[in-house]
Amino acid sequence: LHGRLDQVVCMDCRQLQPRSSYQDALLQANGGWRHRHAPAAPDGDADLHGVDFSTFQVPPCPRCGGILKPDVVFYGENVPRPRVDAALQGLLASQLLLVVGSSLMVYSGLRFVRAARAQGLPVVAINLGATRADGDFTLKHAGPCAPALEALAQALAGARAPAGSVS
Template structure:
């Protein structure tokens, strides 16, 4: 698509194309709404509230063996579909914006890696990636699919289970007894294995924040796609953009925490709103 800089009458349908056309370097922040069309559920409703119980915290995961058993049992079932998710039109639209030279950086709160699959290269995974497993003792990283095989070998009775998908590779398995589920230790040092993502109660690595803030400083404007920004780790960038006087547009179904800061709000699905790209 060719972005036309000439003035055009403002309408509901051309507001977002006009915003993108007017700003040469966009800082894009994406959230769960980008991936719902790929079959990955989101966390929040139109008012920004939780649709389900809050995700496991870092403190509970690290401190309670039963919590880790429950997490990995649910992940074993959920990963079968999450690990096969493919980019949808929203991901492809944002990849085209990068190809057109419009992106300073794409900062994603998602952990699915679908932006990279779609062709984006200038990406910072703010909350990490679910397709990688980290040992909390020796810091070794390993692919998630290898752990999936180990979990299946140790827990063959769970292979036949199926459940409704939950956000970020989780599955609803309430009512099951997780006490007998076996979670393998790190094969290198025997430490605790954790998905290489930032849990609630865990700090985002400082280098990711620094890289993103530098890109925001270099950008002309900020575009939020599919995020309510209810979590401070994402909201801080909208706050910084507003403080620096940079215009902010948001595409999101429902309220965002940054609504008072926005120059433009598009209350439509991400794929619909970005279909013009």
């Protein structure tokens, strides 16, 4: 819904390119930065405290010279309408909505919970903390997402095993 960190998009011409090729261009333009390391945050960002960025070169879009950014929806931006429409169409063909790792504090995700409830669909959530839709869930697992999804995948695989098989 909110995009992909493995690609970058030009804010002018909308051309997409792999993040890895942009990373190569960044290193080529800023070879002296190659030795710097910072832990990656969950959002793909990194913090380098006390570093002077005044000489850092940001390569432009190779097609039009525009500014490139990760292909994600940042706060204050809108989810592209075609993406919202496709998700709503998918919801119409669904039997359940599963929310994973979202507080649903912004409407871009909350709208799907509301739409699912309006369709009479069950809404299940896996999330560590409170969400804006806690009152709308049919079921909520309060815990880390990865182990819960692994257990769910194993349970579903076992439920699909043919009679008499060992899973």
